[in-house]
Amino acid sequence: MKTLLKKSLFMVLLASLSMQAQQDKNPNVIVITLDGVRWQDVFTGIDTNLLHSDYTKDKDVLTEKYVGTSPEENRALLMPFFWNTIAKEGQLHGNRNKGSKVNLTNKMMFSYPGYNEILTGMADDINIDSNDKIYNENVTFLEMANNSEAYKGKVAGFGSWDVFPFIINDKRSGVPVNAGYMNATEDLNDREKFLNEMQRQAPVIWESVRLDVFTHHYAKEYMKKNHPKLVYISYGETDDFAHDGSFDFYIQSLQNTDSLIEDLWKYVQNDSFYKDNTYVIITTDHGRGEGVEKASKWTSHGLNVAGAEQTWMAILGPNVNATGEASNEQLYTSQIAPTVLKTLNMKIDTKKMPAKPFDLK
Template sequence: MERLFKVTAIIMLLTSMSIKAQQDKNPNVFLITLDGVRWQDVFTGMDTNLLNSDYTENKELLTSKFMGSSLEENRKLLMPFFWNTIAKEGQLHGNRTKGSKVDLTNKMLFSYPGYNEILTGKADDENIDSNDKNYNKNSTILETANMSNGYKGKVAAFGSWDVFPFIINDKRSGVPVNAGYMDASGDLNEKEKFLNEIQRQAPIVWESVRLDVFTHHFAKEYVKKNHPKLVYISYGETDDFAHGGLFDFYMKSLQNTDALIADLWSFVQNDPIYKDNTYFIITTDHGRGEGIEEGSKWTGHGSDVKGAEHTWLAILGPDVKAIGEVSNGQLYTNQIAPTVAKILNLKIDAEVMPGNPLELN
């Protein structure tokens, strides 16, 4: 009897290991958003009109950091990971000067509707017309994955903005969400305990949006411990600095966010579970004004701001055709969630997510 018990235990262990190994072979996706970052900033670098406007406090410093001898050099100085890595190994869509367009399908053109469209694959102007903390009635791709057999308990979300528990509907979806000034919970390592301790000791610039460095490291520590298969990370500083008319901080924050994404990619490519089996899909929830004149102010966005519907998209991963900066073509934000579903081999209802998945290879 004892021998039979031991044999049974060994079989169960081997079966468990086999299932885990198979799960680890399934692709991983990191969906990342940068709040309110314009396509112009990504593809053309620092805006000289804004540099020379009242929105800039230290023109000399920004010039020394972000101005080179060409447009290509300028954008590389601002976002080196995008232009040294993604442009060589992945795809960048949304440079409208080259005929590549990425647009929202929602008509609100601000954050909650934008994130809903990214995460659910469908605009919902009828029900989502504010940034209020209302639980989303729509199911996100995070929820869809978490309800599936292959990805249940392997989904997590992190955001700087404190509305994300409502957008993702953490109560219904079961997706763990750490956003705003929420502490990490559960069996914490020393770094997570330290982050909990210091995130409110650092300057609190906005009560509803914490500094991105905390969001990043909460996410990274969780990923290192738990190796989720689908991770959503939303960096938020850029939009709030822009709303405040702080062009200096907006530029520095955008460069810093690029570095945080680079740090995450470096970790992924050096982790045996994630290496060569992980996709990064990076985008924004909305555009913003194109200039300094009333009606097109860079500080704002929304249905009354020209250009706020224009966004961009970056993709990096094992089966992504390395075509770099794309010329010509029209993509829409509602295609992102179906693309995640396709990568993860999740079955979705075309009526629920009507956008077509992107052709990655």
């Protein structure tokens, strides 16, 4: 009888391990957003008109670091990981100079509506018309995955902006979200304890947006410890520095974010759980103006700012067709959510997500 019981328990354990192994073979996806970063900065590098405007305090430092002999050199100086790695091993969409267009479908053209569109696959201009801390009634792909058998308990979100618990609706979705100046909780390692101690000892520039370096390392430590299969990370400094009219800090923050993404990719490529089975999609929640005039002011975005509807995407992963910089196409931000679900091998409800996913392969 004891032998039979042991055999039965052993078979149950094997079945459980087999199911877990099968689930872990499902792809991993990391979605990253850079708040309010223009396509022009990604594809042409530092804007020399803004460099020589009143928005820039130390023109000589930025010139020495980021100005080369061509837009191609400038962009590689500003975002080396994008142009030395993603451009060679993945895809970059949104260079309107080459006819590659990525557009929002929401008409608000500011953060909460933009993130809702990215995460849910649909614009909602009726219910989401402000950046107020209101719990999102729409269901994100994070919540959909967390409600699935394959990804339940393997989803997490991190953001520099303190509105993300509301956008993701952490109460209803059950998705753990660390955003704003929230501390890491539960079974903390030494590094997380250090981050909790340090994040408010560093300069608090905006009470609602913490520095991206903390968001980055909270996410990375959580990934090391828990190995979530679907992760959302939102870096936020760039938009706030732009609103403050500080082109110096906007540019330096963009360069730093590029290096943070490189750091995350190196970790992914050296962790056996993520290596060769992880897709990364990078985008922005909205564009912004091109210059100093009111109708297209660089510090601004929204319905009345020309160019605020223009966004971009970058894609990297094991089976991504390495086409590099795209041309002559039209993509929409709303396509990201169904693309994530398709990559996760999850069913797409076309009534809730009518936008067509794009093929990563």
